[in-house]
Amino acid sequence: MSVLPETSPTPAGDRRTPGWRAWLLLAPMVVWLLAFVVAPTCILLVYSFCQRDELGRVEFVFTLENYARVLDPVYLRIFGRSVGYAALTAVICAVVGFPVAYCIGRAGEAWRQRLLLLVMVPFWTSFLIRTYAWITILKQEGLLNGAVQALALPLGPFDLLYTPAAVVLGLVYAYLPFMILPIYGSVEKIDGALIEAAHDLGAGPWRVFSSVIIPLTLPGLAAGTLLVFVPAIGMFAVTDLLGGAKVPLIGNVIQNQFMQARDWPFGAALGMVFLLLFAFSYAVLLRFRNRGEEVV
Amino acid sequence: MKTPLRLLVALATLLPAVRAAAGGELNLFGWSEYVPQAVIDGFTKETGIKVNFETFSSNEELLSKLVAGGGNYDLVQPSDYAAEVMIRQKLLAPLDLKKLPNLKNLAPEFTRLPHDPAGRFTVPYMSGTVGIVVNTERVRTPVKGYRDVFSPAHKDRIVVLNDSRELVSWALNTLGLPVNTITAANLAKARPVVAEWVKLVKVFDSDSPKTALLNGDVDIGIVWSGEAAILWNENKKFHYVIPAEGAHQFIDVLAIPANATHLSEAYAFINYLLRPEVSVLISGAFPYTNPNAAARKLLTSEQLANPASYPSAGGRLETFRDIGKAAADIDRLVTDLKSAK
Numbered sequence: 001m002s003v004l005p006e007t008s009p010t011p012a013g014d015r016r017t018p019g020w021r022a023w024l025l026l027a028p029m030v031v032w033l034l035a036f037v038v039a040p041t042c043i044l045l046v047y048s049f050c051q052r053d054e055l056g057r058v059e060f061v062f063t064l065e066n067y068a069r070v071l072d073p074v075y076l077r078i079f080g081r082s083v084g085y086a087a088l089t090a091v092i093c094a095v096v097g098f099p100v101a102y103c104i105g106r107a108g109e110a111w112r113q114r115l116l117l118l119v120m121v122p123f124w125t126s127f128l129i130r131t132y133a134w135i136t137i138l139k140q141e142g143l144l145n146g147a148v149q150a151l152a153l154p155l156g157p158f159d160l161l162y163t164p165a166a167v168v169l170g171l172v173y174a175y176l177p178f179m180i181l182p183i184y185g186s187v188e189k190i191d192g193a194l195i196e197a198a199h200d201l202g203a204g205p206w207r208v209f210s211s212v213i214i215p216l217t218l219p220g221l222a223a224g225t226l227l228v229f230v231p232a233i234g235m236f237a238v239t240d241l242l243g244g245a246k247v248p249l250i251g252n253v254i255q256n257q258f259m260q261a262r263d264w265p266f267g268a269a270l271g272m273v274f275l276l277l278f279a280f281s282y283a284v285l286l287r288f289r290n291r292g293e294e295v296v
Numbered sequence: 297m298k299t300p301l302r303l304l305v306a307l308a309t310l311l312p313a314v315r316a317a318a319g320g321e322l323n324l325f326g327w328s329e330y331v332p333q334a335v336i337d338g339f340t341k342e343t344g345i346k347v348n349f350e351t352f353s354s355n356e357e358l359l360s361k362l363v364a365g366g367g368n369y370d371l372v373q374p375s376d377y378a379a380e381v382m383i384r385q386k387l388l389a390p391l392d393l394k395k396l397p398n399l400k401n402l403a404p405e406f407t408r409l410p411h412d413p414a415g416r417f418t419v420p421y422m423s424g425t426v427g428i429v430v431n432t433e434r435v436r437t438p439v440k441g442y443r444d445v446f447s448p449a450h451k452d453r454i455v456v457l458n459d460s461r462e463l464v465s466w467a468l469n470t471l472g473l474p475v476n477t478i479t480a481a482n483l484a485k486a487r488p489v490v491a492e493w494v495k496l497v498k499v500f501d502s503d504s505p506k507t508a509l510l511n512g513d514v515d516i517g518i519v520w521s522g523e524a525a526i527l528w529n530e531n532k533k534f535h536y537v538i539p540a541e542g543a544h545q546f547i548d549v550l551a552i553p554a555n556a557t558h559l560s561e562a563y564a565f566i567n568y569l570l571r572p573e574v575s576v577l578i579s580g581a582f583p584y585t586n587p588n589a590a591a592r593k594l595l596t597s598e599q600l601a602n603p604a605s606y607p608s609a610g611g612r613l614e615t616f617r618d619i620g621k622a623a624a625d626i627d628r629l630v631t632d633l634k635s636a637k
Contacts, residue, residue, distance in 0.1 A: 052621075054620040054621060055359065055363055055381060055385060055620075056356070056359065056360060056363070057363050072628075074628065074631060074632040074635060075631075077635055078631070078635050081635070135507070135511075139511040139512070139513050140511065140512050140513050141511060141512045142511070159452075161513055162498050162499050162508075162513065240458070240501075244455075244497075244498060244499035244500055244501065244508075245458045245499070245500035245501065246497065246498075246499070246500060246634065247634060247635060248631055248634050248635055253631060256460075256627055256631070257627075258360075259354055259356050259357065260354070260356060260459065260460060260461070260623070260627055261460075261623055261624045261626075261627035261628075262356050262359070262360070262623055262624070263623075263624045263627075264360075266624070
């Protein structure tokens with residue numbers, strides 16, 4: 001730092017050396033993270049190497065058995081399926097969310113605010129209540145089949161509730177806003193001149209989309225994918241309510257260890273493996289995102 | 297007893313309970329959807345004792361809170377097998393039966409059961425069974441036991457409790473094996489039976505299995521008797537059957553934890569709940585089987601005619617005992633079979 005002349009500190013240099021005021025402002029956040037993220041994770045880590053007694057109390061006797069059980073094909077298959085469901089959810093969210101985010105981002109100022117509000121309105125109601133509403137829609141004598149019948153469409157009746165399709169629908173519904181908002185953030189920043197320039201240089205609509213718009217919105221797309229994919233892996237309420245708890249996902253298995261099976265150490269081991277999986281997918285997506293930002 | 301909003305309740309119990317500093321209060325830890333608010337209000341109005349009511353939605357939740365030393369409760373409401381573990385682990389205080397004159401109202405068949413043979417630690421609150429509900433408008437064939445429920449004809453028309461131990465115990469009953477002595481050999485025998493059954497089920501739901509039946513998404517189910525009683529009240533087409541192969545009877549009890557501080561308040565509340573005119577209110581809100589013989593005399597003939605609350609015929613009834621670590625083996629078995637689909 002001393003090499004740099006005093007009179008012209010670079011903004012980057014400022015950012016790297018936060019003063020005590022900055023730390024003071026950060027303190028609540030740091031305390032929060034320590035108390036509610038770091039400490040519980042450490043407890044989980046310790047529990048995951050412990051045994052349990054007959055009552056389900058954690059006994060502090062070292063064992064690797066819990067991690068050995070995680071590698072049991074039963075649980076590996078469930079891990080795999082959870083990742084599959086989450087990936088499918090992320091892809092559908094991206095395909096559905098991208099055009100929506102693009103339209104909002106390119107709309108006029110007044111419309112943009114209104115449309116954004118519409119995306120956020122669902123958050124005003126509890127997530128569980130909205131999921132119960134889907135039961136009312138999808139059930140056999142529900143709104144969807146009622147509407148199909150009333151319109152005399154040559155379709156159905158659909159038997160959707162308590163199927164894997166209902167689970168994916170529920171997941172997409174729950175996480176779609178988390179895809180739309182980051183993509184919107186990227187779209188809003190796109191300089192219209194770049195798109196015009198691409199057109200002037202003879203690029204067709206598809207070429208503009210794939211060579212200009214997609215690279216420019218990649219950071220938002222990556223952030224959205226992360227925000228959808230990661231929580232979707234661990235979701236258990238949707239599987240229980242819309243899937244009829246028929247096909248367990250990893251979130252259900254972990255929940256069971258803490259409740260029915262009274263096996264906290266094994267639940268902790270599953271949780272730790274799960275955490276590593278998150279960290280891994282985050283690292284992968286971060287690389288994508290950095291690449292996207294280099295383009296910008 | 298089981299709430300459809302289990303998660304909300306779980307979150308609510310995380311909130312620290314607000315407690316007054318002085319005496320004249322009672323810290324009650326009970327099942328969600330099981331103690332009517334009117335009963336609690338009536339007790340406070342009569343005695344001036346403030347009731348701090350926290351709820352749980354499974355015995356396992358209750359056990360883990362108590363062994364973790366949290367809560368400081370004066371009265372808890374475990375089911376039979378959970379009470380048995382708590383007695384063995386010396387987590388419950390022996391009752392001074394002289395302070396509970398209203399015990400005389402209880403029917404003898406609900407007291408001194410295997411979980412508390414001397415009746416020194418627990419007082420029955422409500423009882424129930426796990427049995428079959430049939431929508432007789434859709435299912436015309438006679439249904440007597442588990443095998444009739446899990447017939448290929450009912451594929452994707454079945455709701456059952458989302459409870460691994462229940463599911464496995466039905467298979468063990470069908471095979472004539474004991475449900476309270478879990479061995480690897482017996483689990484291996486039950487495995488193919490459960491595997492076939494799991495493929496036929498449309499919904500697993502412990503919180504509100506009646507919903508899928510009411511919505512018409514399934515025609516037949518194996519559910520808590522209280523849920524079945526509500527269905528029957530809703531529509532008489534829902535018949536309740538105690539499985540011929542043998543069924544699970546549960547008795548939820550009241551007990552005082554060993555470290556309770558408000559003892560006289562706890563005794564007062566137990567005595568209050570045992571009054572026939574109070575017990576009737578509980579039956580009205582949650583139509584399980586009322587073990588209070590004096591209260592049963594006050595029930596309407598329609599309440600007594602509810603076949604789910606007061607079943608007349610069917611297989612042998614048996615309560616669950618604690619199975620310790622075998623619970624994890626059962627959970628693994630059912631998880632495996634469910635994910636094999």
